[in-house]
Amino acid sequence: MDKHPNLKLRVNITDSNVDFYRDSIDIALRYGSPNDANVYGFKICEVPRVLCASPDYLEQAGSPKHPNDLVNHQGLLYQLYDILHSTWQFTKGKQQFKVKISGERASNDGDLVRRWCVAGKGIALKSCLDMSNDLLSGKVQRLLKGYQAEQTELWLIFPSRQSITPAARLIRDMLKANTDALLKELKSKQII
Incomplete structure (x- = not known):
């Protein structure tokens, strides 16, 4: 907006799908x-989505070496409406892995899941864009680099x-x- 001072922006932040007409949303x-x-x-x-956790969490709980190890960790889960995203999928070459994750924390706010991850409350599967500052600063670490989560x-x-x-x-x-x-x-x- 510094380059375009006449541009005005009003932001409504939500993870829910918006109704453009009811909510008077332009974009x-x-x-x-x-x-x-x-x-x-x-x-x-x-x-890309990345599996990540804070160094504090990993020091306390250990680092998973395989997707199946995630069942022994606290998953930080995202829930939108009634859908709890608790099955995480990974691939390595032609192999596919589906892991049912459990955890004490779930939220419909993706940024809250990010903050829990940074605070050492568990492991999150998040967009690399959402986690970029935390990944680049070392507040969280990417896990299972040899495995790809669904993009x-x-x-x-x-x-x-x-x-x-x-x-x-x-x-x-x-x-x-x-x-x-x-x-x-x-x-x-x-x-x-």
Whole structure:
């Protein structure tokens, strides 16, 4: 916004899907491709998910060496509506692993799950973008680097084609540039 002082931004942060008309929202930033044919969107990037924990948690509980070891750890779980995301999937080459995770903490707020992870409350499976500052600063460590968690996508969603204004395109371009730079930094430091 420093480059575009006439651009005004009001932010409503929620992990829930928004109703563009009821909530008077112009743009939504969502993980996962849109499944509503009535909205328009731009894919910002592919987003790797990472398994991570704080050094304090790992010192106390040990570090998992295999996805199956996760059953012996505190999972920090994400729950959206009635769906508890407690089955984590990983691949290594052609092998696939599904692990049912248990834990004492679950939240519908992805940032709260991130903060629990940083505070040493357990292991989280999160977007590398959500965890980027914590990964780069060493507050958390990526685990099971030889295994890949399922990727997601980051999309900028609009309620109609008419709502894709020049200002919205500026936001899209800024998001693409920032996420591309962040993903490049995470790759250069061999975090992802």
